[in-house]
Amino acid sequence: xxxxxxIRHRLHLLSNQPKTKLHSQLDxxxxxxxxxxxxxxxxxxxxxxxxxxxxxxxxxxxxxxDRGSRICGLVVSAEVMANVIQLSTGAWYDPEYExxxxxxDDQLICKHSNPNVLTVDRGTSSLAxxxxxxxxxxxxxxxxGILPEATAHIPPxxxxxT
Numbered sequence: 001x002x003x004x005x006x007i008r009h010r011l012h013l014l015s016n017q018p019k020t021k022l023h024s025q026l027d028x029x030x031x032x033x034x035x036x037x038x039x040x041x042x043x044x045x046x047x048x049x050x051x052x053x054x055x056x057x058x059x060x061x062x063x064x065x066d067r068g069s070r071i072c073g074l075v076v077s078a079e080v081m082a083n084v085i086q087l088s089t090g091a092w093y094d095p096e097y098e099x100x101x102x103x104x105d106d107q108l109i110c111k112h113s114n115p116n117v118l119t120v121d122r123g124t125s126s127l128a129x130x131x132x133x134x135x136x137x138x139x140x141x142x143x144x145g146i147l148p149e150a151t152a153h154i155p156p157x158x159x160x161x162t
Contacts, residue, residue, distance in 0.1 A: 009065045009137035011049070011085050015115045016134075018088035027092050028153040037073020039150040041113030044077045044086040045140065053140065060143040062109075063087065065136065068117030070110040071143055085140060087115055092152035112150040 020035040057076045094112035110117045119136045
């Protein structure tokens with residue numbers, strides 16, 4: 001179920017229920033927004049793992065695998081096991097396609113840190129149909145470039161048809 005290539009994706013992502021909202025409900029609320037890093041959900045990583053990648057708390061990182069990628073703010077914490085990263089669920093989906101050299105290799109990136117772009121979309125069984133989307137293999141790298149604006153909470157323009 002973890003999926004991914006263990007050579008390229010060396011970290012185990014665990015997604016817990018968030019402390020700052022009820023899953024995705026109230027993601028736009030003040031308590032949830034205060035816990036984010038410049039609008040991005042925080043991802044926790046062990047100090048030794050962060051140091052090996054040249055990362056520190058407050059950096060923006062790209063969490064990625066073959067399914068997609070997402071941008072997060074990094075929190076270095078000894079409370080997380082080495083080779084495990086922790087990222088809460090519930091950030092609203094905010095897609096943007098990342099341009100690559102080959103058009104067919106364009107990868108979906110979530111600007112607002114939704115973990116669902118990384119996990120497998122499969123039920124637990126034909127009976128339960130519960131989600132299995134709380135664990136997968138990923139890699140983390142320093143986010144290069146300009147942080148894209150998160151637009152998940154901006155309502156769409158309503159056209160006046162009168």
